[in-house]
Amino acid sequence: MRRIFLVLLSLPTLFTTPTFAQAPGAPIDVKHYTFEIKLNDADNNIEGKATVTVRFLNAADGFNLDLVKKNAAGKGMLVSAVTENGKPLKFTQEDEQxxxxxxxxxGNTRDYTISYSGVPADGLIISTNAFGHRTFFGDNWPNRAHNWLPCVDNIADKAPVDFIVTAPDHYQVVSNGLQTEEKQLDGKLKLTHWVETVALPTKVMVIGVAEFAVDRPGDVNGIPVFTYVFPESKEAGFKSYAVAKDILPYFIKNVGPYSYEKLANVQSKTIFGGMENASAIFYFEESVKSPEIEELMAHEIAHQWFGDGASEKSFGHLWLSEGFATYMTNLYLENKYGPDTLKVRLMADRKTVLKFEKSRLSPVVDTAVKTQYMQLLNANSYQKGGWVLHMLRRKLGDDIFWRGIRNYYSKYQGGNANTDDLRRVMEQASGKDLKQFFTQWLRTAGHPNLVVSWKFDEKDNNITINVTQTQENVYNLALEISVDGQVLTIPVKEKSATARFQLKARPADVKIDPNVNLLATFEENK
Incomplete structure (x- = not known):
């Protein structure tokens, strides 16, 4: 996803005390959800019926689902009944369970139906768009789905999902998967049924309900690509969103098969710049006129592989989603516009990382954040995560890097992985021990601070280059230095390193890290 910080800062109380129904060793695994949702134009109350198929991993006398209870302010869900095969069951509601x-x-597999209603406190954004028209948009990341859906609101629990939405008939409905039914009902209502057969985490299960203009700019490898925008945005939106059909082939070719039945790009009311909902990506309202729409779309489409298809096991490993989407965007733009584009973007990303570290010094794999996951939408997860992938690519070479990326996606498509899972796949692809690389760049806070000095010996035409690390933790790295256009590589494995190179004459031009391949700060002592 891409972030809009001003919006996030206005919503601090929404994410302070989440609870999860399923801790490690939980008794159930959700196998399928069917959510029947009724919407209206009179008020913000929704009526829901959720059928949840669960498999019991252990014998149990009960289980929990995440669902926010109706509070004193009237926000939240009130459960009226829970049944199994029509038989009423006893239940209790607590604050979020x-x-x-x-x-x-x-080993038992059972279906449970929960009937409920209420005004969502969050998760389903009911509001008006810039043109004054009423809209409904799911916005579940990171664990906000249980504000309106009874579920296991945990990234590690994936399941297929059906959404059956009944709403006034002037609305169109978009959701995950494929639309299998749309029919007119009495009372100027319409029922729309969407089916997603691929297992998803709840963070990317959504509906979008609004008055839309819909376009189909093309198909990619048999995958239909759709545009959903507000009718007033039709001219700009159809044109700008059409770039999606050019982005999708790059990731299919380089990473692997697309997991879903379609790709819909949707103008929405998400609180984020973009939200990578599986097969139904939501973008902020003004995105249709954004000069950065190609970059934004590349980021969100990359998430269909990294974050949606192969998901992190826990949010402490969020870089496997956001760092990947950041770097895959850079690679797409490099492929289209050339290597100088990549250099410019890497320099900007490096600057962002270094600025962030002045305010908060923490590792990329940040398991210290236990609840307030919005904190993890930071430069570590995005830009530094992307930089680590860039340095890994340079360390392994393009062929091995891409082989490892494809193997990683193939192994964890439809599942979950953590940082060590990625490391093991890349080690297998490269035949190299990458423990130190992953530890120093992902599990250690900070970055190398390098002081570089050089001296030329007129007698022997030798240049002696000295590199000193001034930070506390010593990195094992390779520093590139360009001498009159010739790129020299200096291995730096200790606090300091010295290397000598034969030249033809005194150098006229010496550049540190000329190809932008190292995340570090540099000080040159001449």
Whole structure:
């Protein structure tokens, strides 16, 4: 996803005390969700019926789902009934959990239906767009789905999902997967059924309900690409969003098969700049006129592979989503516009990382954040994560790097991975031990501070280059220095390193890190 900080800063209380129904060793695994949602134009109340298929991993006398209870302000969901095969079950609601009493044995698979209603406190954004028209948009990241959906609101629990939406018939509905039904009902209502057969985490399960203009700019490898924009944005939106059909082939070719049945790009009311909902990406309202729409779309489309298809096991490893999307965007733009584009973007990303570290010094793999996951939408997860992939690419070479990326996606497509899982795949692809590389760049806070000095010996035409690391933790790295256009590589494995090179004459031009391949600060002592 891409961030809009001003919006996030206005919503601090929404993400302070999330709870999860399923801790490690939880008794169930969700196998499928069907959410029947009724919307209206009279008020913000929704009526819901969720059928949740669960498999019991252990014998149990009950299980929990995440669901925000109706509070004193009237926001939240009130459960009226829980049934199994039509039989009522006992249940209780706490602040953010629905506790269901049922007896099951290990290996049992059961269907439970929860009837509920209420005004969503968050997660389903009910508002008006810039043109004054009413809209409804799911916006679940990171764990806001349980504000309106009974679910296991945990990134590690994936399941296929059906959304069956009943709404006034002047709306169109877009969601994950493929639309299988749309029919007129009495009372000027319309039922729309979307089916997603691929298992998803709840963070990317959504509906978008609004008055839309819809376009189909093309198909890619049999995958239909759609544009959904507000009718008033039709001219600008159809033109700007059409670039998606040019982005999709790059990732299919270089990473692997696209996981989903379609790709819809949707103008929305998301609180983010873009939100990578599986097969139904939501973009901020003004994106249709944004000069950076290609970059934004490349980032969100990359997430269909990294974050949606292969998801992190926990948010402490968010860089596997955001760092990947950041660097894959850079690679797409490098491929289209040339290597200088990549250099410019890497320099900007490096500047962002160094600025961030002055305010908060933490590792990229940040397991210290236990609840307020919005904190992780930072330069470590995005730009530094992307930089680590760039340095890994330079360390391994393009062929091995891409082989490892494809193997990683193939292995974890439809599942979850952590940083060590990626490391093991890249080690297997390269035949190299990458533990130190991953530890110093991802599990250690900060970056190398390098002082570089050089001296030329007129007698022997030798240049002696000295590199000193001034930070506390010593990195094992390779520093490139250009001498009159010739790129020299200096291995730096200790606090300081010295290297000598034969030249033809005194150098006229010496540049440190000329190809922008190292995340570090540089000081040159001449």
């Amino acid at each position: 629905l506790k269901i009493s049922t007896r099951a044995y290990k």
